[in-house]
Amino acid sequence: MKLWQAIKMAFKAIASNKMRAFLTMLGIIIGVLSVTVLIAIGQGSTVQITERITALGTNIITVQNRAVRQVRLELKDLESLRGKGAVNCVAPLITSSMTLKAGTNTYTAQVQGTTEGYDIIRGYGIQRGRFITASDVHGRSYVCVVGVTVADELFGQRNVVGEKIRINGMQYSIVGLFEEMGTDVGASQDECVAIPFTNAQRSFRNTAITTFYANAYGEEYVDQAVKTLEAFMLDKTGNEEYYAVTSQTQLLESMAEVSNTLSLMLGGIAAISLLVGGIGIMNIMLVSVSERTREIGIRKAIGARRTDIMMQFIIEAIVLSVFGGLVGILLAWFSCTTIAPRIGVAMVMSSQVAFLALLFSVFIGVLFGSYPAAKASRLLPIDALRYE
Numbered sequence: 001m002k003l004w005q006a007i008k009m010a011f012k013a014i015a016s017n018k019m020r021a022f023l024t025m026l027g028i029i030i031g032v033l034s035v036t037v038l039i040a041i042g043q044g045s046t047v048q049i050t051e052r053i054t055a056l057g058t059n060i061i062t063v064q065n066r067a068v069r070q071v072r073l074e075l076k077d078l079e080s081l082r083g084k085g086a087v088n089c090v091a092p093l094i095t096s097s098m099t100l101k102a103g104t105n106t107y108t109a110q111v112q113g114t115t116e117g118y119d120i121i122r123g124y125g126i127q128r129g130r131f132i133t134a135s136d137v138h139g140r141s142y143v144c145v146v147g148v149t150v151a152d153e154l155f156g157q158r159n160v161v162g163e164k165i166r167i168n169g170m171q172y173s174i175v176g177l178f179e180e181m182g183t184d185v186g187a188s189q190d191e192c193v194a195i196p197f198t199n200a201q202r203s204f205r206n207t208a209i210t211t212f213y214a215n216a217y218g219e220e221y222v223d224q225a226v227k228t229l230e231a232f233m234l235d236k237t238g239n240e241e242y243y244a245v246t247s248q249t250q251l252l253e254s255m256a257e258v259s260n261t262l263s264l265m266l267g268g269i270a271a272i273s274l275l276v277g278g279i280g281i282m283n284i285m286l287v288s289v290s291e292r293t294r295e296i297g298i299r300k301a302i303g304a305r306r307t308d309i310m311m312q313f314i315i316e317a318i319v320l321s322v323f324g325g326l327v328g329i330l331l332a333w334f335s336c337t338t339i340a341p342r343i344g345v346a347m348v349m350s351s352q353v354a355f356l357a358l359l360f361s362v363f364i365g366v367l368f369g370s371y372p373a374a375k376a377s378r379l380l381p382i383d384a385l386r387y388e
Contacts, residue, residue: 007315014319024284025324027277028361032328033335035271035357036349040336042262043353044346059216060121060248063229065209067242073209075115075137075197077236081214082117085228086221089117092197092212096204100193101166102154109150110192111167113200119145121215124189129161129176137196145176147190167195168203222247271360277324278364281317310374317369318362325361329354 014021065073078090094113099106118124119131126145136143144167151160163174172195181189201207216225226247233243333349340347 007319011319014316020284021320024281024320025327027280028274028321028324028364029277029328029331031271031274031277031364032325032357032361033331035274035360036329036332036354037335037347038269039353040332040347040349041345043348043350044340045262046260047348048346059219059222059225061214061216061222061226061229062244062246063212063214063233064244064246065211065233065237065242066244067237067239068208068210071237071242073212073236075209078115078209078212081229081232085231086216086224087228088215088217088225089120090212090214091115091118091121092209093118094197094200094204094206094210096200098168098203100150100154102163105154107150107153109147111200111203112192112194113197113204114194115197118194118213121213124181125179127177127179128159129174131176132194132196137198140198140202141196142170142172142199143175143196144172145178145194146174147178147192148180149190150193151177167193170199170203222249274360274364277361278321278368281320281365282368310370314366314369317365321361321365321369322358325358328361329358 065071073092075092078092081087081090091114096111097108098111099108100111112118114132115137116132116134119126124131127148129145131145132143135141144165146154146160146165148158151158154160154165155163158177160174160177164171165174166172178189178192178194195203214225214229216222226245229245230243233245234240237243332354336347336349
């Protein structure tokens with residue numbers, strides 16, 4: 001029997017019982033849809049996080065002092081790093097959530113204690129006024145730079161340079177307003193307030209420098225700057241376990257590994273539904289073999305070979321799985337392009353993933369259609385013709 005003839009017979013058999021064919025395909029449709037959508041969510045999250053981290057700057061380096069009790073870093077230690085070994089700017093950071101007050105208005109915001117250069121390292125633009133200077137830090141000046149949300153909440157407008165606010169009971173003069181930055185990784189930078197590091201140490205009752213940031217002169221100098229900072233921390237602590245130096249590039253690589261693992265895990269979980277769909281195909285094909293036993297007997301009696309019978313039923317299984325896979329991919333595409341943007345979920349549908357999902361659905365069809373096909377091909381003509 002020719003292949004084209006077997007395909008025509010498969011379509012005719014499927015068309016003769018449309019509802020059963022649809023229910024058979026439903027498992028494959030759900031399986032392909034689940035695999036494609038879950039992997040698209042994983043890839044979308046990867047792209048979203050990567051864009052946000054990249055927006056912060058690829059030459060940022062974070063240094064953590066894990067042995068604060070054994071090793072105390074001072075501001076002068078960090079100042080000595082500026083301009084050394086490809087290190088451009090260095091700035092410590094301590095944070096605390098505090099209630100701000102201006103007149104009768106109050107607002108709770110993240111207060112950041114830092115030094116000059118922190119705005120350059122993190123790429124924070126200043127919309128009005130200026131950022132904290134070295135004289136502010138060393139003179140313990142009561143000045144601050146606020147985000148646009150803080151300005152809106154406390155004053156109802158953004159022309160706030162020169163206004164006064166109270167932080168932890170102390171009066172600060174606003175000397176600058178950050179540019180609107182939106183949501184950053186983990187927090188909204190528009191809700192922050194920056195004050196001199198020395199004032200923050202006193203207000204937070206925390207004099208330890210546990211974290212500081214640095215940047216290189218350019219992306220090509222990041223590795224050199226990391227080595228300089230690692231040598232500095234090793235000299236201060238004497239133990240590699242007492243500190244951690246991480247660049248944005250390393251963070252991006254780690255995020256990519258985690259996201260890829262997550263995508264594979266989600267895809268693996270969703271693939272279980274494809275297996276369930278395959279079992280559905282096998283069950284329906286077994287029912288079909290039972291219903292068409294006399295047909296099989298007649299065909300074998302007039303000369304059909306085992307391979308002809310097997311081909312007929314395997315092609316039916318393949319047609320069901322291919323159609324189910326294509327419908328699943330179309331639904332996944334619709335979800336990524338129409339539903340995801342409306343509900344605010346980042347999804348990136350890959351053509352390679354869609355193709356692999358379709359290929360896997362075909363494999364499932366062949367795998368679970370082989371047993372019913374083999375069972376049909378082994379029927380003896382005389383037994384099949386006697387079957388009621």
